[in-house]
Amino acid sequence: MSASGYGRAMMLLLCLPIVFVAGCWDSKDIDNRLMLGVMGIEKRSADSPLNVWFRFPLPKGTQDGTTSKQDFFTTSQYGQTVSDAMNKVRYKLPKALDPSSTRAILLDESLAKTGVDPYLEFAIRERSVPLDAVVAVIRGNMERIFTHANPTGELTGIYTKLFFEKYAGGIPRKNRTMLWEVYAKLYNPLHSNLIPLLTEGKQNSYVLAGNAIFVKDKLVGELNLDESLLYEIFTHRFHDSEVELMSKSDIRIVHNHTRVSTSFKDGKPIIRLDTSLVTTLIDSSRYRRQNASEVVAELEADLNAHAKSMFEKTQRLGADVFGFGDRFRSRLQPSEYEKWPEMFKHAEISYSFRVDLRNTGLEFLD
Structure with missing residues (x-):
């Protein structure tokens, strides 16, 4: 082989590794992607088509460094399935649809009553949507929620996430439920879903109304805000602190601990909950006074x-929705798991509260 031929062969050998190590040949630059912030799924009736809402953050910098008012882009698409709608909406968009940044999935109340499993399965199978995206049920006009700007200025999706986050807008009554939790409980007969229920707001995007109760994948009822607080306490999800408004005083619950004990008696589940609460007095009526024992008695009666x-x-x-069935898993045969909802109906559940009231001050001295 001549020297020139040998040189060309060496150059070819040196270039071959580049072919194998070069990656991301089909990637799209971030400037050519639309990052999906929040997705809404609605189906008004059994005969109506599925409509999927998409809202994309569009941060636009101005000369003074602030963000313009129109910081989002919204569109919707009908489809036979969510995946079908996502494929069809790509024909409308000038950039690539990127669902990997989705912060929340909002489900229309009517759709939730018919069953949510067919509309969330795509996210689990395809893994295109993050499994830690928050899930909520919407009662009201989905279009208004997706087309109006967020009142506090956060980009879409981030607003929804912050609404439930402990370090931001989250409070104990706001039950944060993530996609992976919802899907896991759909196939766990020992634990039902409880998903936040939001109503359309006039001044802000939405308001917490309570929590939607699910049996399998269908919405069948709801807990109000006070009942939701007890759910948070009994399931050890309580965080931060919460104010309980009473007739003559306001009490802040700052800490709690619940001990759950379970047993079987004549084939009936026995569930016992013992809850200890640490509370502080934050306000009291100047016209209808109570002593400390009366305040504690009223709080216990309310709880x-x-x-x-x-x-x-x-x-x-x-x-x-409390997951008590998981505590009986080892005492049931696998063939009996599907019977747990009926067993739970006849379970004997008892509960007690021990309240430690602090910060009462001189006012309660006899």
Whole structure:
């Protein structure tokens, strides 16, 4: 081989590794992608087509460094499935649809009553949407929520996420539910779903109305805000602090601990909850005074009333949103798991509260 031929062969050998190590040959630059912030899925009736809403953040810098008012882009698309709608909407968009940044999935209340499993399956199978995206049920006009600007200025999707985050807008009554939790419970007969229920707001995007109770994948009822607080306490999801408004005083719950004990008696599940609460007095009536024992007694009465109504609702529906069934998993045969909703209806549930009231001050001294 001549020297020139040998040189060309060496150059070819040196260039071959570049072919194999070069990656991302089909990637799209971020400037050519539309990052999906929040997705809305609605189906008004069994005969109506599926409509999927998409909202994309569009940060636009101005000369003074601020963000312009129109910082988002919204579109919607009909389809037979969510994946079908996502494929069809690509024909409308000038850039690539990127669902990997989705912060929230909002489900229309009517759709939730018919069953959500067919509309969330795509996210699990394709893994295109993050599994930690928050999920909520919307009661109201989905179009208005997606077409109006967020009142506090956050980019779309981020606003929804912050609404539930502990370090931001989240408070104990706001039950944050993520996509992976929803899908896991759809196939767990021992644990039902409880998903935040939001109503359309007039001044802001939406307002927390309570929590939607699911049996399998269908919405069958709801917990109000007071009952939701008891759910957070009993399931060890309580965080930060929460104010309980009473007739003559306002109490802040700053800490709690719940001990759950379970057993079987004549084939009936027995569930016992013992809750200890640390509270502080933050306000009291100047005209209708109470001593410390009267405040504690009223708070315990309120908590017992909320717990009673909450368990009546969930047991009547056979919806174990608390996950008590998981505590009986080792005591049931796998073939009995599907019977747990019926067993939960007849379970004997008892609860007690021990309240430690602090910061009462001189006012309560006899």
